[in-house]
Amino acid sequence: xxxxxxxxxxxxxxxxxxxxxxxxxxxxxxxxxxxxxxxxxxxxxxxxxxxxxxxxxxxxxxxxxxxxxxxxxxxxxxxxxxxxxxxxxxxxxxxxxxxxxxxxxxxxxxxxxx
Amino acid sequence: xxxxxxxxxxxxxxxxxxxxxxxxxxxxxxxxxxxxxxxxxxxxxxxxxxxxxxxxxxxxxxxxxxxxxxxxxxxxxxxxxxxxxxxxxxxxxxxxxxxxxxxxxxxxxxxxxxxx
Numbered sequence: 680x681x682x683x684x685x686x687x688x689x690x691x692x693x694x695x696x697x698x699x700x701x702x703x704x705x706x707x708x709x710x711x712x713x714x715x716x717x718x719x720x721x722x723x724x725x726x727x728x729x730x731x732x733x734x735x736x737x738x739x740x741x742x743x744x745x746x747x748x749x750x751x752x753x754x755x756x757x758x759x760x761x762x763x764x765x766x767x768x769x770x771x772x773x774x775x776x777x778x779x780x781x782x783x784x785x786x787x788x789x790x791x792x793x
Numbered sequence: 794x795x796x797x798x799x800x801x802x803x804x805x806x807x808x809x810x811x812x813x814x815x816x817x818x819x820x821x822x823x824x825x826x827x828x829x830x831x832x833x834x835x836x837x838x839x840x841x842x843x844x845x846x847x848x849x850x851x852x853x854x855x856x857x858x859x860x861x862x863x864x865x866x867x868x869x870x871x872x873x874x875x876x877x878x879x880x881x882x883x884x885x886x887x888x889x890x891x892x893x894x895x896x897x898x899x900x901x902x903x904x905x906x907x908x909x
Contacts, residue, residue: 681836712896722837722883722899735896769836781827782897784836 682706685770685785693793697758700788704751704772710734711753712773712782713745717766728753757790765792795820797886799900806874806907814869814903816884825887826867827897828858832880840882843867854878874907881905 682705692698704711713725715738724737728747739745742760747753757764767789771782796819806812818824825844829837841852848860858869869882881904885897 681838683836714899721901724896724898727896737896771837781839781842782837784829784838786834786836 681783681785683770683772683783683785685768685788687788688786689789689791691791691793692760694760694762696760696792697756698760698790700755700757700768700770700790702753702755702770702772702785704753704770705783708772708774708783709751710773710775711747711751712771713739713753713755714769714771715766716769716787720766722769725755760790760792762792765790795824795886795898797826797884797898797900799882799884799903801903802901803904803906806905808876808907808909809873812871812874812878812905812907814882814884814905816867816869816900817865818867818884818886819865820886824860824865824867826858826860827885827887828852828856828867828869829883829885829899830880831883831902837883840869874905876907876909879905879907 684703686701709730712727715723725739726745727735731747742758745755767787769787771784773782798817827842828840831837841850843850843860851857881902883902884900
């Protein structure tokens, strides 16, 4: 158990809908990272937050947004969903700002868009 | 831009034999390199990392990796494979290391299959 909690574990929704994925980092970790894993794209970095502030942005679509709250949990909002958004979304946390140490991954939220 | 390549989609090994999972990287500056493992329906787990120092890095579950700067490689190795090592292995390189930004760029993964 990494200590990172993601909810929901599974989510099935329809095209055009909006969903919110939630992540609780390990106790004391200030950085939260979101990754998308799909068969064709592999593991893609979406966005990083550190202590409530956005710190790095990767291949995140404009339809997607994220935030980190004062209690350090984070939410990833996906809107106007398309079939291609079906993927496994991982949250990871670390105590650091830079990626020089290991990341601790949750077990992911599997999103299926029908 | 930093990138990492895993040239093999799958590696098949007999139990008890040594295993190697290959990784090459492209970075500007000194590389920070990582290996992670993903078991079915689980998140990624950290195995080992190279930041600086000895080229041979030892990690979890008996795995080790050798950093080779001239060949820009960071291959994962284990002297004697176990069936339980069967999983998806990811090599990663740190992007924008240091400062206030930081994330890992992952390779596409290599599926390791260890047969009894």
